[in-house]
Amino acid sequence: MPTRSDRLDALPFTRQHRRLVLGSGVGWALDAMDVGLISFVMAALAVQWDLSRTTLSWIGSIGFVGMALGATLGGLLADRIGRRQVFALTLLVYGLATGAAALSWSVGALLVFRFLIGLGLGAELPVASTLVSEYAPARIRGRVVVALESFWAVGWVLAALIGYFVIPLSDDGWRWALALGALPTAYALVVRWGLPESVRFLESKGRYAEAEAAVRRFEESAGVAAPAEAPADPAGRTAATTTARPRTGRRARTLWGAPHARSTAALWAVWFGVNFSYYGAFIWIPSLLVADGMTLVRSFGFTLVITLAQLPGYAAAAVLVEVWGRRATLSSFLVGSAVSAVLYGRADSETAIVAAGMALSFFNLGAWGALYAVTPEVYPTALRATGAGAAAGFGRIASVLAPLSVPWLLDLGTGTTGLFVVFAAFFAVAAGAAWGLPDRTGDALSES
Numbered sequence: 001m002p003t004r005s006d007r008l009d010a011l012p013f014t015r016q017h018r019r020l021v022l023g024s025g026v027g028w029a030l031d032a033m034d035v036g037l038i039s040f041v042m043a044a045l046a047v048q049w050d051l052s053r054t055t056l057s058w059i060g061s062i063g064f065v066g067m068a069l070g071a072t073l074g075g076l077l078a079d080r081i082g083r084r085q086v087f088a089l090t091l092l093v094y095g096l097a098t099g100a101a102a103l104s105w106s107v108g109a110l111l112v113f114r115f116l117i118g119l120g121l122g123a124e125l126p127v128a129s130t131l132v133s134e135y136a137p138a139r140i141r142g143r144v145v146v147a148l149e150s151f152w153a154v155g156w157v158l159a160a161l162i163g164y165f166v167i168p169l170s171d172d173g174w175r176w177a178l179a180l181g182a183l184p185t186a187y188a189l190v191v192r193w194g195l196p197e198s199v200r201f202l203e204s205k206g207r208y209a210e211a212e213a214a215v216r217r218f219e220e221s222a223g224v225a226a227p228a229e230a231p232a233d234p235a236g237r238t239a240a241t242t243t244a245r246p247r248t249g250r251r252a253r254t255l256w257g258a259p260h261a262r263s264t265a266a267l268w269a270v271w272f273g274v275n276f277s278y279y280g281a282f283i284w285i286p287s288l289l290v291a292d293g294m295t296l297v298r299s300f301g302f303t304l305v306i307t308l309a310q311l312p313g314y315a316a317a318a319v320l321v322e323v324w325g326r327r328a329t330l331s332s333f334l335v336g337s338a339v340s341a342v343l344y345g346r347a348d349s350e351t352a353i354v355a356a357g358m359a360l361s362f363f364n365l366g367a368w369g370a371l372y373a374v375t376p377e378v379y380p381t382a383l384r385a386t387g388a389g390a391a392a393g394f395g396r397i398a399s400v401l402a403p404l405s406v407p408w409l410l411d412l413g414t415g416t417t418g419l420f421v422v423f424a425a426f427f428a429v430a431a432g433a434a435w436g437l438p439d440r441t442g443d444a445l446s447e448s
Helices: 004-010 015-048 053-081 083-101 107-133 138-149 151-165 173-180 184-194 199-204 208-222 248-254 261-282 285-291 296-308 310-323 326-346 350-377 381-436
Strands: none
Touching (some): 015 138, 015 208, 107 381, 138 151, 138 310, 151 296, 199 208, 261 326, 261 381, 285 296, 296 350, 310 326, 326 350
């Protein structure tokens, strides 16, 4: 008799899958909108509050300190209390904190609120991708997860539109922009009651009736008849043995034991390199353009055009992860990101800046899509959210260091060229590390 996981893998893409991707994707887009907004807020505050590069770098980085902690804790909690519960909680936390940030009366207050925002943001991303990957049919799982990740581009485009149309309107434009970022507070209720819990998580906790009901909803959506007699558990085990899972600390240590140590090292290296270069570049691009003499509105317009190239990058990755496989797609897009970063650093005209920036957006966000596709496939069910959260948390260390390093790298006298060569180097290291990851294209997710 097929297991519930086998039955999910055998289904076509249904209305229930679409609902799950859209429901998770909206939360993902709201996440991206919040992260993207800070790059425009930084550029506005640099002019309005006359802030130094060092102060701006802390405004850009402090949220990622929270994200590093949130990603790790979110993954651990998701393996203990459920993917959906943590997803909804994180939306609530960062939505409330973003709304409060709009009332910031000083740099110190803004830093505190940005840290709290980061806690929610960091926990949400690996949890959402884990939930979607555990429902997606094996033969199209990579494509479905990249489709989820593509909502990041939607959110970043929204941030660019808000930056372009709202922030320049008045001295309080940046406050109104952050106030719009409070939308996830309401959306948390939709997630809590509208999205299904992971079948694999429910089975791991011995909640077989709920798991069976969830699978049957997806089968009904596909017009597939459910088995007359459903299995009591996923693989003939008793509830007692199924629910015997490693404790939180033991799960974390297991990531570095056999047989996961090599994959964990490669995964953490990729996450670190991608985070360093992506956030180092895109958090600072609007401010760097202003520093080079552009007006605030013009720099925001350039950033908006560059951001639009993220969407076709995701589309290309969504196709290639199932054709080339996860590793080849991830590594290829990271190589493209490295080349684009060098070209952006050497760009000496507005046309070259836009062209190289669009190429950087295309390849970098395609790489993100492939990375989120491969990450949940590295570990078995009991470690999946923990492993994804730990990798994301380690990557967030790079996202903290990168914005802080920009003023220091610029002060070395190498200018934008040298700065983007550094970003290219991190992309190149990540491209090499990608070949240490397992490639499970088309395989069922591992249960143990």
